[in-house]
Amino acid sequence: MDLFEYQARDLFESHGVPVLGGAVAFTPDEAEKAAASMGGRVVVKAQVKVGGRGKAGGVKLAESAADAREKAQAILGMEIKGHIVHKVMIAQAAPIESEYYLAILLDRANRNFLVMASVAGGMEIEEVAHTSPEKLARVGIDANAGISPELALDIVRKGQFPADVEGQVADVLLKLWAAFVAEDATLMEINPLVKTSDGKVVALDGKVTLDDSAAFRHPGHEALVDHAATNPLEALAKEKDLNYVKLDGQVGIIGNGAGLVMSTLDVVAYAGEKYKVKPANFLDIGGGASAEVMANGLSIILGDPDVRSVFVNVFGGITACDAVANGIVQALSILGDKATKPIVVRLDGNNVIEGRRILNEANHPLIQQLDTMDGAAARAAELAAK
Known part of the structure; x- marks a missing residue:
């Protein structure tokens, strides 16, 4: 089961992964209220399970709560790659200094898990692998051994992250692994993982896929199902x-x-x-x-x-x-x-x-x-x- 971005954000937050403020809105009024509660600038993001939202006009920066209402009005109901937008995420805006990439996924070919980490985030990871493979760390993870603090730091260094964020990114990776295991996920991706102007590392956007075969262990996952779709x-x-x-x-x-x-x-x-x-x-x-x-x-x-x-x-x-x-x-x-x-x-x-x-x-x-x-x-x- 693929989650919407707002669901991924909430799941990350519940496992201690640092995130910015965010809320889901189904109407322009709800978008305005959510933006007002956060204060300042927000980003209004279409919630659809496909890529290319930004190019389609489904991601807009709003300067105020009233502006967020207008942006939500424009986005709700639009069609993005065959998907109708029924809800938007109101996300706190923050000045971004750097963008990174971090993901854990099930590696079926090698029958284990795979961590991918890169100092080059905010773009398709396939592009990074093709144009700058030296900036992408790919490390297999044994399911029984998991990820230790030492291994997490080693992965971050292989991904060429700056020294001033190594510790924070390693901590995010450890928390992401804990969430991955606890939720029986097959994919948890943060793209981008960002460093804000105040030096903090936070997950700005995320993708999560949960294993449907493990649903019997997670009664709470039923609430995440998009029955309308x-x-x-x-x-x-x-x-x-x-x-x-x-x-x-x-x-x-x-x-x-x-x-x-x-x-x-x-x-x-x-x-x-x-x-x-x-x-x-x-x-x-x-x-x-x-x-x-x-x-x-x-x-x-x-x-x-x-x-x-x-x-x-x-x-x-x-x-x-x-x-x-x-x-x-x-x-x-x-x-x-x-x-x-x-x-x-x-x-x-x-x-x-x-x-x-x-x-x-x-x-x-x-x-x-x-x-x-x-x-x-x-x-x-x-x-x-x-």
């Missing part, structure tokens, strides 16, 4: 404990096992080139799915207005084909007249004969059975094109 079908699937991701195609996909579902996406994408259609979703009902799970999954896909046909591709193992067939029949019975889209079914494996018999006897006009994955994918794509 969550696809309603994905939210419903989550309630049903289904692994569902909405895509931008027309052929609904259901399979058992992530590997089979991904293979199905590829086959449908290939078959769909002829008909100019694509997969509409990823939906894995799992290895031990019951008829109820199958029914829930099919109901979600049939509720997607973009879906024109459905391809159910199941290789029976723990999930027997007869359970899948019963789930399909059950879902269509529950949906009744609401089910109007053709369903192409390919069953193989455990109890396949019984599964096919159940579907044949149901004799539902929406169901078509094919024996091969390629043939079923082609038929589903053809039906979606009609």
